[in-house]
Amino acid sequence: MGIHSPYEVDDHRPSEVSSTRHHATERRTRLTCRAVSTSISGVGILPVVHGYDSTSYGDGFADVYDEWYAEVTDVAATVGRLFGLAGPSGRVLELGAGTGRLAAPMAVAGLEVVGIDSSAAMLARIAAQPGGEQVTALHGDMVRDLPDGPFDACLVAYNTLFNLLDAVDQQQCFRSVAERLRPGGAFVVEAIVPDLGAPAGGDVSVRSMTTDRVVLSVSDHRPAEQRTSGQFVELTEAGGVRLRPWSIRWAPPAELDAMAAAAGFELAERFADMAGAPFDDDADHHVSIYRR
Numbered sequence: 472m473g474i475h476s477p478y479e480v481d482d483h484r485p486s487e488v489s490s491t492r493h494h495a496t497e498r499r500t501r502l503t504c505r506a507v508s509t510s511i512s513g514v515g516i517l518p519v520v521h522g523y524d525s526t527s528y529g530d531g532f533a534d535v536y537d538e539w540y541a542e543v544t545d546v547a548a549t550v551g552r553l554f555g556l557a558g559p560s561g562r563v564l565e566l567g568a569g570t571g572r573l574a575a576p577m578a579v580a581g582l583e584v585v586g587i588d589s590s591a592a593m594l595a596r597i598a599a600q601p602g603g604e605q606v607t608a609l610h611g612d613m614v615r616d617l618p619d620g621p622f623d624a625c626l627v628a629y630n631t632l633f634n635l636l637d638a639v640d641q642q643q644c645f646r647s648v649a650e651r652l653r654p655g656g657a658f659v660v661e662a663i664v665p666d667l668g669a670p671a672g673g674d675v676s677v678r679s680m681t682t683d684r685v686v687l688s689v690s691d692h693r694p695a696e697q698r699t700s701g702q703f704v705e706l707t708e709a710g711g712v713r714l715r716p717w718s719i720r721w722a723p724p725a726e727l728d729a730m731a732a733a734a735g736f737e738l739a740e741r742f743a744d745m746a747g748a749p750f751d752d753d754a755d756h757h758v759s760i761y762r763r
């Protein structure tokens with residue numbers, strides 16, 4: 472058993488069969504393994520990805536992000552959820568807005584959207600999305616560079632909070648958001664429920680393969696540090712080798728609730744997905760709505 476990128480979607484491709492616990496929907500991001508991954512025995516603990524910083528993920532994935540992750544999470548449900556929380560023409564802040572996958576549709580729906588991201592390469596793609604020109608895109612850090620409020624709602628989608636690689640930064644992120652929300656404003660956190668029983672170690676699997684291209688997923692899971700890191704290694708006849716690194720510091724919902732409480736939030740609602748599926752012990756994903 473090994474750990475795959477939490478940014479991957481379990482789409483039941485023949486080569487990637489889910490082996491993990493029951494899940495309520497077929498399409499889910501997950502931090503757990505798939506049965507047909509080619510785990511390497513004897514590799515042991517791989518080194519963490521050195522030289523990784525807050526720009527590494529976005530700069531590494533900007534050119535493939537919209538293609539690889541077009542189907543992760545429910546965009547329409549996310550727009551509906553934020554629209555419901557912020558109200559018509561409400562002001563919404565998205566942390567780690569990336570290519571505008573969510574920010575642009577929220578703007579099209581009539582919300583006033585400010586998106587911040589540490590990767591210029593990701594942000595450069597927002598303008599090309601339908602409605603992207605309506606998004607205010609800020610280049611900066613989602614802890615230290617947040618714009619002035621007040622906002623009606625803030626969204627940190629799709630495990631993006633876990634891009635902050637230590638608990639201190641994650642805690643400070645809750646505080647920074649709390650300071651910028653109007654009283655009663657909502658902070659929506661979408662993340663995996665980490666599998667706390669997943670063993671430490673390295674894993675290699677095939678993400679995709681054609682006659683002239685193979686993408687391998689190499690990952691290293693460190694439960695004691697709540698850290699999972701990896702590389703997508705793309706090998707092509709024409710282009711040689713391309714590395715796309717990722718790293719997350721994951722936290723279970725109870726730890727996020729404690730961070731939220733310390734920042735003055737209360738957990739108002741928790742679902743298993745943006746559409747509002749009930750959250751229960753089998754959920755491998757949560758959408759938590761904190762109110763201040």
Ligand SMILES: C[S@@+](CC[C@H](N)C(=O)[O-])C[C@H]1O[C@@H](n2cnc3c(N)ncnc32)[C@H](O)[C@@H]1O
Pocket residue numbers: 478525526528529530566567568569570571572573587588589590593611612613614628629630631634635
């Ligand atoms: C998984 S992507 C999510 C993008 C978008 N929210 C979505 O759901 O499609 C994570 C994004 O967070 C950005 N990011 C990582 N660390 C960051 C930081 N410290 N401050 C701001 N953005 C950050 C990355 O550049 C990347 O665009």
